[in-house]
Structure formats: structure tokens, C-alpha cells
Amino acid sequence: MSYWTAPAGLFIGYGEPAHADTLAKLHAQGFYRGWPHEDFEAYLADPLQTPSYVALDNRRTPRGFAMLRIAGDECELLTIAVDKKLRGKGIGRALLAAAFADLRMTPVRSMFLEVDETNLGAIKLYKNMGFAEIATRKGYYSKPDGSAATALVMRANLG
Structure with missing residues (x-):
């Protein structure tokens, strides 16, 4: 088992099915359409295809996470979220660095x-982690007011 250090006294480990409820709550803090607990359970049950990196406090409570999907020699960052009380402290950067x-x-x-x-x-x-914009997807995200937002598609080389 690998662990990485993170800011704010946290450490990063791998996501586990027991984290599903907390990850769903963290996700809902940051996204208009949060994912249900069951989706997190399914992803966390398959760590080879959908590895998750979780920032944990000293009680092993998740305070942030990054969830990936692997396909051959590529992967997608499915989602990343940090507890709103801890945003801006470098935890997202630490999660991505651990994944990389x-x-x-x-x-x-x-x-x-x-x-x-x-x-x-x-x-x-x-961008600071090495991602560059490669495309856009108009109307990709739904907003609370019923409008749609454009997504930037970004890519980073890992080696």
C-alpha cells in the first residue's frame, strides 16, 4: 500500500468501498449534479479500472479525492473534489501528484x-500540472439555471 503526504495534515491513500458515502457528499459540494452513492460504490469496487486517490485526515476520513478510469495506455480524470473548507490549500494538486x-x-x-x-x-x-487544452465540448455541463456550459478537454503526458 502506498501513501503520499498532502497539505493541511492530510495523507493520500487509495479509495475503498467504505468511502463511497463520504465521496458522494464531497462531490455534491462541488458539482451541480452530484453522483449517487451507488456510482461511487461501483467505481471503488474496481480499483484496477477506476483507481481513486483519497486525501484522509488522521481519523482516516476522506477530505478530498481524485477518481480515474484507465483504458490501455490512457486514463481519464473522472472527477476530483476537495472539502469546501479545505479548498485552496494544495490538496487537489497533491491528489493529482499522487495519481501521476x-x-x-x-x-x-x-x-x-x-x-x-x-x-x-x-x-x-x-495547467500547472502539465495539462494543455486540446478541444472543447459545447453544452457539456448543465447549470442550475438550465443553461449549458462548455467543457475544455485537456491532456497531460505522464512520461
């Missing part, structure tokens, strides 16, 4: 993601 370090020991050579073009904080993080 782990993935470099696998055949995976690139990571893709979609991000709302108005999420400037996330875009800055991704």
Missing part, C-alpha cells in the same frame, strides 16, 4: 479530463 506518481509505474502514458471553461481555479491547477 502511481500511474508512472503502469503502462498509462497520458491523462485526459474535461473542465467547465468558467472554472478558472481548476484550469489553473491543471
Whole structure:
């Protein structure tokens, strides 16, 4: 089992099925359409295809996570979320760094993601982590007011 250090006294480990409820709650804090507990259970039950990296406090309570899907030599960042009380402290960066370090020991050579073009904080993080914009998807995200937002598709090389 690997562990990585993270800011705010947290450490990063692998997601487990027991984390599903907490991850669903963290996800709902940051996204208009949060995913149900059952989706997290299913993803966490298959760590080879959908590895998850979880920032844990000293009680082993998840305070943030990054969830991936692996397909051959590529992977997708399915979602990433940090407890709203801890945002801006570098936890998202630490989660991505742990995922990158782990993935470099696998055949995976690139990571893709979609991000709302108005999420400037996330875009800055991704660019600082080596992601570059490669495409857009108009109308990809639903907004609470019924409108749709464009997603930027970004890619990072892992080695």
C-alpha cells in the first residue's frame, strides 16, 4: 500500500468501498449534479479500472479525492473534489501528484479530463500540472439555471 503526504495534515491513500458515502457528499459540494452513492460504490469496487486517490485526515476520513478510469495506455480524470473548507490549500494538486506518481509505474502514458471553461481555479491547477487544452465540448455541463456550459478537454503526458 502506498501513501503520499498532502497539505493541511492530510495523507493520500487509495479509495475503498467504505468511502463511497463520504465521496458522494464531497462531490455534491462541488458539482451541480452530484453522483449517487451507488456510482461511487461501483467505481471503488474496481480499483484496477477506476483507481481513486483519497486525501484522509488522521481519523482516516476522506477530505478530498481524485477518481480515474484507465483504458490501455490512457486514463481519464473522472472527477476530483476537495472539502469546501479545505479548498485552496494544495490538496487537489497533491491528489493529482499522487495519481501521476502511481500511474508512472503502469503502462498509462497520458491523462485526459474535461473542465467547465468558467472554472478558472481548476484550469489553473491543471495547467500547472502539465495539462494543455486540446478541444472543447459545447453544452457539456448543465447549470442550475438550465443553461449549458462548455467543457475544455485537456491532456497531460505522464512520461
